Amino acid sequence: MSTERPLPRIDGSVRRVVVVGASLAGLRAAEALRDSGFDGRLTLVGEEAEFPYDRPPLSKQVLLGEAAAHDAGLPAHRPVDAEWRLGVRAAGVDPLHRQVLLADGDRLPYDRLLIATGTRARPWPVPEEAALDGVLTLRTAQDAAGLVARLDAGPRRVLVIGAGFTGSEIASACRERGLGVTVVERGPAPLVGALGGVLGKFAAEVQRAHGVDLRCGVTVTALEGSRGRLVGARLSDGSRVAADIAVVCLGAVRNTEWLDGSGLAAGPRGVACDAGCRAFDMYGIVTDEVFVAGDVARFPHPLFGYQMLSLEHWGNAVAQAEVAAHNMVSPGPRRRPHLTVPAFWSAQFGLNIKSVGVPTYSDRVVIAQGSPEEGRMVAVYGYRGRVTAAVAVNRAKWLEHYLRMIETAAPFPPPPGAADRSGEPVPVPSDVPDPRLLSHGPTVALTGHHPDRHITVVRAE
Amino acid sequence: MSTETLFRRITDYAARPDPYPLYAELREHGVARQEDGSYLVGTYDEVVQLLHDPRISSDAHSRADVDEELLRAEADGMTPAFIGLDDPEHERLRGIAMRPFGPPHSPGRIDALQDDIARIAQELIDGFDGREEVDLVDDFAYPLPVTVIGRLLGIPSGDMGQLRRWTDIVIASLDFDPGEDPAVKRRRGREAGREMADYLGDLAASRRDHPSDDLLSALVGDPGPEGAFRHEELKSTAALLLIAGHETTVNLITNGALTLMRHPEAAARLRNDPGLMPSAVEELLRYEPPVQLLPQRSPLTDIEVAGVTVPRGAPLILVLAAANRDPLRFPEPDRFDPARRDNQHLGFGSGIHSCFGAPLARVEARIALTALLARIGADAHPVEDPPPYRRSPVLRGPRHLLVRH
Numbered sequence: 001m002s003t004e005r006p007l008p009r010i011d012g013s014v015r016r017v018v019v020v021g022a023s024l025a026g027l028r029a030a031e032a033l034r035d036s037g038f039d040g041r042l043t044l045v046g047e048e049a050e051f052p053y054d055r056p057p058l059s060k061q062v063l064l065g066e067a068a069a070h071d072a073g074l075p076a077h078r079p080v081d082a083e084w085r086l087g088v089r090a091a092g093v094d095p096l097h098r099q100v101l102l103a104d105g106d107r108l109p110y111d112r113l114l115i116a117t118g119t120r121a122r123p124w125p126v127p128e129e130a131a132l133d134g135v136l137t138l139r140t141a142q143d144a145a146g147l148v149a150r151l152d153a154g155p156r157r158v159l160v161i162g163a164g165f166t167g168s169e170i171a172s173a174c175r176e177r178g179l180g181v182t183v184v185e186r187g188p189a190p191l192v193g194a195l196g197g198v199l200g201k202f203a204a205e206v207q208r209a210h211g212v213d214l215r216c217g218v219t220v221t222a223l224e225g226s227r228g229r230l231v232g233a234r235l236s237d238g239s240r241v242a243a244d245i246a247v248v249c250l251g252a253v254r255n256t257e258w259l260d261g262s263g264l265a266a267g268p269r270g271v272a273c274d275a276g277c278r279a280f281d282m283y284g285i286v287t288d289e290v291f292v293a294g295d296v297a298r299f300p301h302p303l304f305g306y307q308m309l310s311l312e313h314w315g316n317a318v319a320q321a322e323v324a325a326h327n328m329v330s331p332g333p334r335r336r337p338h339l340t341v342p343a344f345w346s347a348q349f350g351l352n353i354k355s356v357g358v359p360t361y362s363d364r365v366v367i368a369q370g371s372p373e374e375g376r377m378v379a380v381y382g383y384r385g386r387v388t389a390a391v392a393v394n395r396a397k398w399l400e401h402y403l404r405m406i407e408t409a410a411p412f413p414p415p416p417g418a419a420d421r422s423g424e425p426v427p428v429p430s431d432v433p434d435p436r437l438l439s440h441g442p443t444v445a446l447t448g449h450h451p452d453r454h455i456t457v458v459r460a461e
Numbered sequence: 462m463s464t465e466t467l468f469r470r471i472t473d474y475a476a477r478p479d480p481y482p483l484y485a486e487l488r489e490h491g492v493a494r495q496e497d498g499s500y501l502v503g504t505y506d507e508v509v510q511l512l513h514d515p516r517i518s519s520d521a522h523s524r525a526d527v528d529e530e531l532l533r534a535e536a537d538g539m540t541p542a543f544i545g546l547d548d549p550e551h552e553r554l555r556g557i558a559m560r561p562f563g564p565p566h567s568p569g570r571i572d573a574l575q576d577d578i579a580r581i582a583q584e585l586i587d588g589f590d591g592r593e594e595v596d597l598v599d600d601f602a603y604p605l606p607v608t609v610i611g612r613l614l615g616i617p618s619g620d621m622g623q624l625r626r627w628t629d630i631v632i633a634s635l636d637f638d639p640g641e642d643p644a645v646k647r648r649r650g651r652e653a654g655r656e657m658a659d660y661l662g663d664l665a666a667s668r669r670d671h672p673s674d675d676l677l678s679a680l681v682g683d684p685g686p687e688g689a690f691r692h693e694e695l696k697s698t699a700a701l702l703l704i705a706g707h708e709t710t711v712n713l714i715t716n717g718a719l720t721l722m723r724h725p726e727a728a729a730r731l732r733n734d735p736g737l738m739p740s741a742v743e744e745l746l747r748y749e750p751p752v753q754l755l756p757q758r759s760p761l762t763d764i765e766v767a768g769v770t771v772p773r774g775a776p777l778i779l780v781l782a783a784a785n786r787d788p789l790r791f792p793e794p795d796r797f798d799p800a801r802r803d804n805q806h807l808g809f810g811s812g813i814h815s816c817f818g819a820p821l822a823r824v825e826a827r828i829a830l831t832a833l834l835a836r837i838g839a840d841a842h843p844v845e846d847p848p849p850y851r852r853s854p855v856l857r858g859p860r861h862l863l864v865r866h
Contacts, residue, residue: 350686368515369515369548370548370549374549376549376552378515395548395552397513397812397813397815398513398515398812398813400509400513400811400812401510401513401514401515404510404513415516415762416762417515417516417760417761417762417764418515418516418761419515419516419517419518419520419547419548419761420515420547420548420549420552421515
């Protein structure tokens, strides 16, 4: 008779939850925990002294002066009734005694731990050059406030190092402000690391049309200073750029160092977890108490060959946090997988760029609607004959159609017949970066095993 | 029952007070081919899929049986408004119209109307004083959005009566009424539409030299990067904004008032917690949507919908109101729940043609229903239930709603 007893909705033995990381994922997880009925003790630990805020505006409206850096607070969906430990770093985890160690010496006991420490901006690799006045990165509200103040002061030229999404958005804001800007990109085109060759070529044309001094296929070899101030940069092609500001946009570093010695599968590519956000330990054994969500997580996705994905997407942080929170307090059979199709957007140079799926998980791409000449289009990406991603430029409302194709593994290329496309679209190679190499700006990084991409030996002539 | 006559039964006037059992029947049938060669779809997933499919056209020229009346009108210089066009033309015209109307270029225009709307609502409600019985349509739900859209566009109030007569003829021409010759009705509708467009075109032209802060002045003024309207485009767009800007809102408010009187517990909850009103408006858009179906779609190529091949050029009718009550999408779909969560209804459609005026409609409905609830007591009730309905099965709502309060 006892076998008939229904499973409790939430696991009552979970009384103490610690969330490390008080940004988007941490906040939404806390809200979801309370939504699920969890009424135990909840602690949020955050390195920044500020309450959670929204990052997407920092490289857009904030740089244009349309919003203040410190105004972009995240709306709270509900009261979370939590203890906030802000302005203090987590220094480690003692998994045996189930305690989080704080930099101030405190120890926080937990029944469940959520790791949501996200990423930080990758700094310029040469410390003396990084320390020059005028060398900046953009990740936090404080960074944005600092950069805005510099832009307000009217620099003669801004150097943007790296043309991923952040770098391109900064360049766009500079041009909108009428500032001279030079963008240096190691790859063949802007955004190529995230979107591949076709849209990369389009992005290069757009940037140049907007007056960006775009240098592709080169790197910055040195930042030059005079009396402690940045004055310019030397490039790998031997040229020199005079600039009084350099914004280093070389992607993000995952905040995992504090987990050294914790025995968790944490490293430069993030904290590995299963489809239910449970962290793996260093032996590949899934843990029961430690969960991961947001930019710092690395998780297998069935739609993309169970590749381990690391995403720096707003929507992923929210969705993954909700799944993690649910699973933290749910009995085993009630747990849910995190299956959300990745999606992100960017605004730059008057373009609204929106992506669904994983464009880098592709071998071919086709312009299914519109065209680069019109400045609006939908590019659809395929991998081994099925649709895996779509990117819209000024055509976002169509994406739901392609999202469904991705979810149902529809055949690639998609059937012709769209109203705004005359003639048969022709698929071309997608020219995405090799998944084994992490790009400097992993808007998405595939970090698993890619069985059909063999290593080929390239001999120098 | 045969599906052959399902659409006829849906459009039959007798079904107007409660079409929902017929919609349930439609959902059971999947994609229902009708005797005239049109296809009816009323399941949520399929309707959403079709609304986002770039191979589905809203252009009347994509129909296998192009309406000759339309071709005649075009030969005469009339251009269709963006509601009847596909991308990229649709996108261009809608984009120009959106520039002065909403974000990102004009985020404040709707907000700025709020006080105005509240004042108009209050004036109309003050007119209830001393009367035991009011007609919520003629005394409230109709004049409110008409006054708002008139002021928004910048139309002299004395001209609104003539505009109403034109509008009525245009709306009547959209009806599926087996009793009338459709060609005659459509011609009459197009003539009225033309007169209205000419009137609005002249009015807009006069704003070129004497601009004010209304929408017509903005539309003839500062062109954005997309360029400006040609004069014919401006006329058809202005007519679209005027008609769509009030015909639907009237029904949203009236259907809302009727639903709240039928659900006194929900009304009581909203009186105590006006903060729930935005959510209640969303639920009304799901439960009693003012636009019940989209009659003007057709595939540009043979497409498959739920296992049925719909041939290129076939009329495709998307029944939004049926999709809104699909039990596969909404738990307890026939229950009115003002606090419903995850309410991704199709009351404003979806995809590229999703309702242009949705932000304005939301604000008007919220303010109107809040003001109404504050005025009429818990014992207010319709004199007749169901009330007499308007003819249209597309834009569905009571013609009169006599209320004793």
